[in-house]
Amino acid sequence: MPPKVIPIFAPQAAQTSGCGAKGGSGKSSCGSSAAPGDMSPEVWAKVKDHPCYSEQAHHHFARMHIAVAPACNIQCNYCNRKYDCANESRPGVVSEKLTPEMAAKKVLAVAAEIPQLSVVGIAGPGDALANPQKTFHTFNLIQQAAPDIKLCLSTNGLALPDHVQAIADLNVDHVTITINMLDPEVGELIYPWIFYNHKRWTGRDAAKILTERQMLGLEMLTAKGILVKVNSVMIPGVNDRHLAEVNKAVKSRGAFLHNIMPLISDPAHGTHYGLTGQRGPAPQELKALQDSCEGGMNLMRHCRQCRADAVGLLGEDRGAEFTSDKIAAMDIAYDPKPRQAYRSYVERERRDQEAARASELAAMAGQAGGDKVLVAVTTKGGSRINEHFGHASEFQIYELSGAGAKFVGHRKVEHYCQGGWGEEEILEDVTAAIKDCAAVFVSRIGLCPRKDLAAAGIEAVDAYAHEYIESSLIAWFRQRLEKDQPVAATAA
Amino acid sequence: MPYKIVSEECTNCAACETECPNDAINEKKSMFRIDGALCSECIGYFDEPQCIAVCPIPDCIVIDEKLPRYAA
Numbered sequence: 005m006p007p008k009v010i011p012i013f014a015p016q017a018a019q020t021s022g023c024g025a026k027g028g029s030g031k032s033s034c035g036s037s038a039a040p041g042d043m044s045p046e047v048w049a050k051v052k053d054h055p056c057y058s059e060q061a062h063h064h065f066a067r068m069h070i071a072v073a074p075a076c077n078i079q080c081n082y083c084n085r086k087y088d089c090a091n092e093s094r095p096g097v098v099s100e101k102l103t104p105e106m107a108a109k110k111v112l113a114v115a116a117e118i119p120q121l122s123v124v125g126i127a128g129p130g131d132a133l134a135n136p137q138k139t140f141h142t143f144n145l146i147q148q149a150a151p152d153i154k155l156c157l158s159t160n161g162l163a164l165p166d167h168v169q170a171i172a173d174l175n176v177d178h179v180t181i182t183i184n185m186l187d188p189e190v191g192e193l194i195y196p197w198i199f200y201n202h203k204r205w206t207g208r209d210a211a212k213i214l215t216e217r218q219m220l221g222l223e224m225l226t227a228k229g230i231l232v233k234v235n236s237v238m239i240p241g242v243n244d245r246h247l248a249e250v251n252k253a254v255k256s257r258g259a260f261l262h263n264i265m266p267l268i269s270d271p272a273h274g275t276h277y278g279l280t281g282q283r284g285p286a287p288q289e290l291k292a293l294q295d296s297c298e299g300g301m302n303l304m305r306h307c308r309q310c311r312a313d314a315v316g317l318l319g320e321d322r323g324a325e326f327t328s329d330k331i332a333a334m335d336i337a338y339d340p341k342p343r344q345a346y347r348s349y350v351e352r353e354r355r356d357q358e359a360a361r362a363s364e365l366a367a368m369a370g371q372a373g374g375d376k377v378l379v380a381v382t383t384k385g386g387s388r389i390n391e392h393f394g395h396a397s398e399f400q401i402y403e404l405s406g407a408g409a410k411f412v413g414h415r416k417v418e419h420y421c422q423g424g425w426g427e428e429e430i431l432e433d434v435t436a437a438i439k440d441c442a443a444v445f446v447s448r449i450g451l452c453p454r455k456d457l458a459a460a461g462i463e464a465v466d467a468y469a470h471e472y473i474e475s476s477l478i479a480w481f482r483q484r485l486e487k488d489q490p491v492a493a494t495a496a
Numbered sequence: 497m498p499y500k501i502v503s504e505e506c507t508n509c510a511a512c513e514t515e516c517p518n519d520a521i522n523e524k525k526s527m528f529r530i531d532g533a534l535c536s537e538c539i540g541y542f543d544e545p546q547c548i549a550v551c552p553i554p555d556c557i558v559i560d561e562k563l564p565r566y567a568a
Binding site for chain 2: 074075076077079085086101129130134135137199202203204
């Protein structure tokens with residue numbers, strides 16, 4: 005099979021010294037976004053292909069979760085293990101469980117079809133380490149079957165200290181621990197019980213044990229040089245004020261990345277929080293908390309809170325193409341060449357993109373700073389503005405300032421274009437989702453939605469179709485500064 | 497030998513299977529069941545029945561009224 009590469013054109017760009025050549029923007033984006041400028045070469049080597057650990061990588065690389073770990077050892081108030089609907093996208097949900105053997109075959113099948121695949125993770129649907137035999141047996145099989153694919157796991161941390169050695173022995177470089185609290189008084193509002201040492205613990209006792217095990221596990225992992233991402237669910241009124249403290253605690257223990265995620269709470273999911281009307285945070289509340297935690301530690305802002313059996317780039321789920329019956333009928337051989345070709349292609353793209361970004365930043369240097377501006381971008385990957393407005397199912401949000409373009413989050417929407425026709429109601433929702441943005445960057449957009457967006461104060465920009473996101477945004481921002489400040493420019 | 501799994505409630509997560517000290521819980525045709533001849537209610541092993549303590553679904557594992565209580 006010939007190497008599969010996303011068919012997007014690669015414009016001519018000057019060669020540079022490499023990804024490390026950063027402009028004078030300081031620490032950009034979620035920290036996880038940047039090229040080696042703000043991390044050691046060893047760490048960059050570990051995260052550059054991992055879509056969850058690097059904002060930069062998530063434009064290029066795909067992950068898959070294999071649902072081999074159904075059992076869990078704790079109960080969280082935001083989780084309900086009873087329903088698994090194929091149309092639902094949230095952690096803890098899967099459509100079918102897999103045996104380790106089926107999982108290994110699924111990995112080969114997905115790898116053969118999606119050359120962007122770089123990471124296989126076990127994230128449940130229960131807890132990876134509450135099912136240690138299944139989890140480690142699966143990792144062993146995958147390592148034998150597809151040695152170029154990275155392994156990753158996610159856990160609540162309760163059983164973690166017992167398995168750190170096994171994790172290190174399997175060369176698992178990335179472990180995610182979900183830590184929602186340090187204070188047992190907060191914990192008892194989140195965890196009704198844990199199962200530990202052959203006993204069900206409730207209330208503050210349960211929360212205290214969980215915290216101790218999480219902190220111990222975190223310290224043991226970082227002592228071994230394993231990169232740890234900490235996930236925290238932001239629950240307004242429960243732990244939202246407490247998460248800054250959690251941030252400090254995990255930072256001081258060497259966590260690499262902190263991912264503060266919004267609570268997903270819907271009565272239809274049947275979770276305790278859903279049924280009792282506990283609300284999730286508004287995007288602005290989430291961003292304010294993330295902003296307050298930034299500084300000295302990388303903050304993840306590109307998480308899509310995917311299912312425990314998700315397949316594809318973040319934000320897309322191709323799981324339905326790889327169901328057990330479809331995989332059973334496939335005859336698949338291991339072939340790393342398409343992935344190697346794709347990775348070299350991404351390396352070249354990254355150099356070009358960094359060069360373009362650095363040159364746009366240099367052109368802006370010396371301009372009066374101007375206010376920060378939010379803009380929305382539609383993309384289907386590759387760090388390019390390459391999605392039609394009507395086909396976008398999410399917008400990536402960037403904050404523009406004199407320091408450059410910083411990725412600050414994403415907003416999910418329904419496709420505006422349904423079967424060739426735009427739907428007015430959906431357009432209203434889309435407009436509301438990006439109402440705080442000055443512009444939306446698209447590869448194409450129809451006349452009607454362009455007018456409606458303009459009426460809402462949002463400029464639709466298609467002048468940068470198929471070009472790199474960051475350099476285009478900086479170029480646009482620079483032109484806007486020049487337009488807005490003719491007086492200041494003359495005075496200077 | 498008194499516990500049974502209410503199969504309509506069970507999510508097949510298998511958490512109970514690994515915790516049972518008697519290996520009394522097995523999956524057959526995607527259904528988990530407790531072998532009444534092997535279940536000891538965890539008496540002599542633990543303070544509480546492990547399957548119930550770890551099960552995420554309330555009232556999924558219950559006393560099987562048809563069987564006599566286990567006597568240690």
